[in-house]
């Protein structure tokens with residue numbers, strides 16, 4: 413197992429402070445539930461959150477730093493995610509538990525409190541692979557894939573981005589040409605989470621009739637994937653390139669409900685963005701919690717640095733922004749559960765919560781001084797991970813443009 417042998421979660425380098433992330437302070441008034449949101453959650457919501465929290469504390473935190481260092485995803489945790497029912501948790505039937513949107517959000521928050529790579533795995537599997545099969549697939553496709561994906565027996569990936577078409581996804585050039593009862597796929601996708609470990613890829617390609625989603629199984633002749641190395645962000649996650657060279661797939665692999673084209677792909681992204689809005693709060697919570705404990709314990713000029721106004725200003729800003737982000741998520745969850753959420757509301761929450769989490773992680777790193785740049789504390793890992801959140805699933809700027817268009821009626825995209 414990839415662990416730092418014999419080391420507690422935090423260990424002394426010079427005269428380090430003994431802090432444990434497992435003791436996250438959720439106390440109202442002093443901790444991370446400043447507005448007592450717990451009182452607004454149901455017993456089920458709290459129970460699931462505590463279950464995932466215990467899993468992250470017990471099984472993720474002890475190994476995640478080593479995976480981050482080595483640039484590997486903890487694949488051994490995939491069956492555990494399946495057992496806990498967190499993969500495609502908000503879908504109904506086909507082996508999925510059908511939890512509420514609030515429960516789903518809290519799961520994403522807790523997974524990302526551990527690591528963004530872990531939450532990204534669950535987001536891709538649930539929101540970008542299971543959701544499109546569930547929403548756009550045939551009954552046979554659902555029965556074949558969803559139960560195995562829910563259990564973590566199979567892994568999926570979502571191939572939308574291309575080297576020359578990132579934000580401008582409608583410009584994609586990957587082609588699916590119809591030949592009798594088959595399609596021939598040609599093109600490539602890049603930056604694909606889970607790509608090299610996936611048993612099935614949801615691939616978006618340009619067919620004669622428009623952009624469509626296809627199921628492409630691992631091992632199909634003409635389909636290869638390779639891992640992208642050298643990342644400084646989301647290191648505990650597999651990111652890959654998918655290559656299709658005259659890859660022949662049966663017509664039955666088309667997801668028939670994707671006839672809306674790009675809109676269908678955007679519907680999937682909306683599901684994932686909802687999870688990111690919650691997940692970013694989890695990453696911010698860890699950074700704040702560590703920074704607060706560190707500041708109270710770290711003595712400089714004869715007293716804890718938490719006693720200095722400049723440090724307090726940062727801590728207060730962090731808690732204020734976390735509380736605001738938690739409130740956004742709560743209301744977003746209510747609207748989504750009621751089937752009333754607008755995609756622009758999801759954009760606002762993704763945009764805001766990721767931006768604030770990114771700032772919070774940076775402030776936490778500052779508060780830790782030199783200790784903030786080493787991976788014995790989780791802060792630098794979250795700070796680096798948040799760079800990916802800022803960019804994927806619609807960059808910060810693209811969400812700004814989505815909202816700008818919504819409130820002015822004028823598109824500033826091109």
Ligand SMILES: Cc1cc2nc3c(=O)[nH]c(=O)nc-3n(C[C@H](O)[C@H](O)[C@H](O)COP(=O)(O)OP(=O)(O)OC[C@H]3O[C@@H](n4cnc5c(N)ncnc54)[C@H](O)[C@@H]3O)c2cc1C
Nearest residue numbers: 570571572573578579603604605646800804805807809825
């Ligand atoms: C670790 C990781 C995992 C990923 N996982 C997946 C995955 O599983 N599946 C998948 O399909 N994709 C995935 N992506 C890709 C991701 O969604 C894209 O990186 C993202 O959409 C942005 O595309 P781009 O990187 O090509 O940037 P570009 O689109 O080239 O943008 C570059 C910059 O220009 C800005 N910009 C672009 N257009 C405008 C405009 N009109 N106005 C103002 N500014 C603009 C952007 O905001 C950005 O700052 C992943 C990316 C990363 C880093």
